[in-house]
Amino acid sequence: MSSETNAPPGFELPLRLFMAFREMIDELHAELARRGHPNMRPMDGFVFQAIGPYGTTAAELGRRLGVSKQAAGKTIDALERLGYVDRAADPRDARRKIVKLTAHGADSLAKSAEIFEELRARWVRTLGEKRVRALESDLRRMTPDDYFRVDVPGWFGDRGGS
Amino acid sequence: MSSETNAPPGFELPLRLFMAFREMIDELHAELARRGHPNMRPMDGFVFQAIGPYGTTAAELGRRLGVSKQAAGKTIDALERLGYVDRAADPRDARRKIVKLTAHGADSLAKSAEIFEELRARWVRTLGEKRVRALESDLRRMTPDDYFRVDVPGWFGDRGGS
DNA sequence: CTAAGATGGACAACGTCGTTGTCGGAAATA
């Protein structure tokens, strides 16, 4: 029973998971702003990942993000105004418009990757490579294999109607 | 340099942190729904924690949550309609209205605590007590000491104006 | 004690975001 003693309250784990995540994302965006990308929202990175290197359509993006195609369309509008993506007609299908990252958008993705490496390096400096690996390994065991269900938007959710 | 080889991409860590957090919160709410508390939003727990055992006022709640007092007021309206909190006049200050958890609200908090313990126990079954403790310890080192800056609402953030 | 300032709560207007509903044009299928 001694292994049960002094166990932290159960809610600490999820809370710390969130705090750590949030901390990293906040630092990412602070750094991103310094390197030429202000105006990026916390989850625009997810959107860019969902767009992918070859581009997508609004409807497909909506599916990947777990939102309606209209919502995806509005997100694209906003990102287009900010210069991160652009739309081009699909020569094969007159209905579709291919949404692609612009150079600026691709740059934000590259910068994000750099910064994530730096952040991980900081964790390694504090905890050591071994524990960071253990951390990643443990989290990998506790989460779905495919780290690509990025249906984050609106996850905090509405209170529904009435 | 061999310790650098095969390191996962830097973005995996934050992503897994979020996935794990989200997974736990989703399970919490699924279970909460089964135990008499549907209609709870992912972060209502944060709000309840911010209200605390002795109650608060809307303005104070807004400060703790990092939102305007009006937004806090609307949140309270919603929670009041759902029967989780109620408002009572403060005998000492005619301006203030004390927001308190109802029995139903307190019950949701107690149930949440139970479920969090069960979820942690599940992690222990998979990873072992030792690694879960290490996980908690590492995360504690990488996050602020006070685990009570619950200014979560709207964190995913708007795209500001125009 | 009184006048000035600060604070709490409510109301209203606004903007953002995501939703559903609808529609016309284009592609896929029967």
Add this chain to the structure above:
DNA sequence: TATTTCCGACAACGACGTTGTCCATCTTAG
């Protein structure tokens, strides 16, 4: 060829958070 499916856009709506305003009340300075 005719029907069905799919894409993208427009419109209306509800939820949520914001600022601005207002009055009532508490606090503080003089």
